[in-house]
Amino acid sequence: MVKLAHDELIVLLLAISTMLIVSRIFAELGKRIKLTVVMGELIVGIILGPTILGMACPQLFNYLFPSTGNVPIALDGIFSLSVIMLLFVAGMEVQLPLVFKQGKVAIYTSIFSMIIPFATGFAVAWYFPEIFSVSSEKNTKLLFALFLGTALSISALPVIARILMDMGIFQTNVGMLIIASAMFNDLIGWLIFSLVLSLTNNSGEHMSLGYTVLSIIGFGIFMLTIGKKIIDKTLPWMQTKLSWPGGVLSISLGICLLSAAFTQSINIHAILGAFIAGIAFGDSVHLREQAREIIHQFVTNFFAPLFFVSIGLKVNFITNFDITIVSIILLLAFIGKVLGASLGARLGGMSKNNSLAVGFGMNARGAMEIILGTLALNAGLISPPIFVALVFMALITSLTSGPLMKKFIEKC
Amino acid sequence: MDLSKLKNRPSYPFETIAVALSFSPQCKFILLEAKRIADLLGSTLLLLHIGTKSREKENELEVLMTNAGVNGNLIRVIWMEGEPVDTILKLCKLNIVDLLILGALQKENLLKFYIGSIARNISRKAKCSILLVSKPFVALIELKKIIINGVENPKTIHTLNTALYLANHLKVEEVTIVNEVDVPGLTMAIADDSTAPQAKEIKKNITEVKTENLNALINKCNKGNIIIKDKFIKGKVGYAISKYAKDKQADLLVINSPDTNLTLFDRIFTHDIEYILANLPCNLLIIHSRISSR
Numbered sequence: 001m002v003k004l005a006h007d008e009l010i011v012l013l014l015a016i017s018t019m020l021i022v023s024r025i026f027a028e029l030g031k032r033i034k035l036t037v038v039m040g041e042l043i044v045g046i047i048l049g050p051t052i053l054g055m056a057c058p059q060l061f062n063y064l065f066p067s068t069g070n071v072p073i074a075l076d077g078i079f080s081l082s083v084i085m086l087l088f089v090a091g092m093e094v095q096l097p098l099v100f101k102q103g104k105v106a107i108y109t110s111i112f113s114m115i116i117p118f119a120t121g122f123a124v125a126w127y128f129p130e131i132f133s134v135s136s137e138k139n140t141k142l143l144f145a146l147f148l149g150t151a152l153s154i155s156a157l158p159v160i161a162r163i164l165m166d167m168g169i170f171q172t173n174v175g176m177l178i179i180a181s182a183m184f185n186d187l188i189g190w191l192i193f194s195l196v197l198s199l200t201n202n203s204g205e206h207m208s209l210g211y212t213v214l215s216i217i218g219f220g221i222f223m224l225t226i227g228k229k230i231i232d233k234t235l236p237w238m239q240t241k242l243s244w245p246g247g248v249l250s251i252s253l254g255i256c257l258l259s260a261a262f263t264q265s266i267n268i269h270a271i272l273g274a275f276i277a278g279i280a281f282g283d284s285v286h287l288r289e290q291a292r293e294i295i296h297q298f299v300t301n302f303f304a305p306l307f308f309v310s311i312g313l314k315v316n317f318i319t320n321f322d323i324t325i326v327s328i329i330l331l332l333a334f335i336g337k338v339l340g341a342s343l344g345a346r347l348g349g350m351s352k353n354n355s356l357a358v359g360f361g362m363n364a365r366g367a368m369e370i371i372l373g374t375l376a377l378n379a380g381l382i383s384p385p386i387f388v389a390l391v392f393m394a395l396i397t398s399l400t401s402g403p404l405m406k407k408f409i410e411k412c
Numbered sequence: 413m414d415l416s417k418l419k420n421r422p423s424y425p426f427e428t429i430a431v432a433l434s435f436s437p438q439c440k441f442i443l444l445e446a447k448r449i450a451d452l453l454g455s456t457l458l459l460l461h462i463g464t465k466s467r468e469k470e471n472e473l474e475v476l477m478t479n480a481g482v483n484g485n486l487i488r489v490i491w492m493e494g495e496p497v498d499t500i501l502k503l504c505k506l507n508i509v510d511l512l513i514l515g516a517l518q519k520e521n522l523l524k525f526y527i528g529s530i531a532r533n534i535s536r537k538a539k540c541s542i543l544l545v546s547k548p549f550v551a552l553i554e555l556k557k558i559i560i561n562g563v564e565n566p567k568t569i570h571t572l573n574t575a576l577y578l579a580n581h582l583k584v585e586e587v588t589i590v591n592e593v594d595v596p597g598l599t600m601a602i603a604d605d606s607t608a609p610q611a612k613e614i615k616k617n618i619t620e621v622k623t624e625n626l627n628a629l630i631n632k633c634n635k636g637n638i639i640i641k642d643k644f645i646k647g648k649v650g651y652a653i654s655k656y657a658k659d660k661q662a663d664l665l666v667i668n669s670p671d672t673n674l675t676l677f678d679r680i681f682t683h684d685i686e687y688i689l690a691n692l693p694c695n696l697l698i699i700h701s702r703i704s705s706r
Contacts, residue, residue: 285651
């Protein structure tokens with residue numbers, strides 16, 4: 001078994017502690033200027049990465065984050081684990097019955113806020129691939145178009161939930177509609193994205209589209225019916241017979257990793273396994289509020305900072321900043337999401353102003369967009385300039401969502 | 413079918429009470445209790461049986477009615493053939509039934525739950541109030557512990573008033589209104605950038621808003637002499653109240669009717685009411701207020 005050398009272990013520990021401590025300091029400072037924690041962590045990544053530290057002090061940068069040896073392999077393993085955990089907790093908050101309970105308006109909003117941004121992104125990528133420097137070869141173009149459509153249609157549930165809470169409208173009709181629709185967007189978005197990633201699979205094994213779609217649907221149905229029932233039956237036992245909260249924490253994270261390993265083994269990305277396991281787990285009536293909070297706290301305060309800081313370490317945000325791509329993606333993001341969600345809410349019977357508030361509320365992309373972009377970048381599906389544009393889009397949509405929503409809600 | 417008489421018809425008083433007869437072992441008890449409730453509320457009793465009318469069944473019914481003290485000359489008995497759920501629902505609409513009483517097993521096996529039994533399928537689709545009797549050993553007119561779901565919904569005031577109307581006639585002294593606190597996405601929203609006092613404050617505010625809303629609801633209802641207690645419980649909506657009713661050994665749980673017709677989909681992605689139907693904690697009264705919640 002290959003082991004980390006004495007010095008490598010020191011570097012690894014230094015790198016992780018630097019990321020955790022500096023990101024926490026920035027997150028706390030960022031809160032004072034209403035910046036989300038994720039954005040603070042992202043800025044730390046940019047500071048510690050090639051963009052700033054790599055330029056200002058390349059020796060220190062290369063010491064902390066070496067590109068050769070065993071340290072980058074160990075870090076890559078930790079980052080992969082982080083994204084799996086993040087998707088698990090994102091899944092834990094998805095409650096599909098909420099969409100159906102909200103009725104017609106939620107169904108319309110969910111569908112339109114998905115279809116219109118998807119169609120907008122897909123059409124622009126398909127007809128004008130040269131804008132994004134994507135090859136016009138049919139398969140490459142199709143995968144990129146599918147990716148861009150998905151990237152524009154996904155929402156960021158954690159950011160949206162926080163904005164609604166800060167505005168004091170979390171439990172209003174508008175608030176619950178936005179939450180329900182964002183949950184639906186997330187589920188469909190991650191399913192489509194898993195499909196795109198499977199088709200991009202560079203493991204050498206050829207996957208037919210039919211097999212991939214069937215695998216994803218089959219796995220989803222199994223986990224949300226039989227898997228959910230098994231979890232539901234065993235959770236009370238776990239919470240009473242095993243040590244608390246260690247028992248439930250280790251078993252739940254174990255199930256998440258098991259499910260992720262399974263989807264990875266059938267050539268669907270591990271994130272889907274984690275996400276669906278999260279839905280099955282989070283939907284259990286027996287999951288205690290305290291257990292849910294502990295899992296959230298553990299993941300969002302340990303794995304999330306590592307993952308979001310790592311993003312800045314991978315890409316130079318200055319050299320890869322392309323104003324044309326950033327502007328186009330930003331424009332498409334605003335038009336598709338605001339138009340789609342507002343139209344859905346309006347058709348569902350909401351007033352004009354409230355519909356617009358729903359549109360701007362759902363426009364926040366935040367962490368989910370960045371996770372999606374990172375995975376696409378790692379898979380070689382997008383280039384660094386497109387990734388940088390997606391990060392900027394996530395930042396700007398998250399920052400503008402609250403004030404714009406407030407503007408319209410106040411008019412009602 | 414002229415449904416104009418049903419539209420906006422108040423959920424109480426129960427002018428017409430129907431009993432779905434299945435000739436099961438429970439049937440004798442259900443008929444007896446339905447008769448006692450109808451007498452207490454001054455309601456007209458209607459007996460429904462879906463199946464072939466035969467001399468044998470008629471004799472069986474006569475014995476049942478005699479044992480329950482039901483005078484066959486004063487009540488109507490409707491025999492009809494057809495698919496049980498749709499036929500019963502149709503008869504209830506045609507006869508402007510206000511309350512339908514049915515016997516139901518406390519729990520059904522998984523397959524039957526997904527396919528749906530007659531009693532549960534009627535509960536999912538009915539356009540009148542439904543009383544599912546799962547505890548035949550508890551006399552309905554001696555109910556003591558009544559729990560009412562105080563969910564925030566325009567229908568709840570009607571449900572509350574109907575439950576109180578029934579409780580007043582049954583001489584119940586105290587009812588408990590239960591409000592379930594489950595805010596989707598809350599854990600995620602406060603997980604990363606809230607300090608412990610902030611998180612506590614957020615949760616406290618949510619409960620305060622719910623308390624205000626519940627108090628406003630209680631002030632609007634026709635309490636009579638009944639003492640109303642309120643209780644907040646955390647947990648998944650539907651499941652939490654069901655568990656609470658079971659733990660408290662309630663005699664009757666009163667809830668709103670579902671906002672839409674429930675389908676198999678609502679059993680897979682479990683709807684609130686399906687948690688209760690999956691394992692009845694006690695007798696269940698589903699109030700159909702005949703107004704839309706939206």
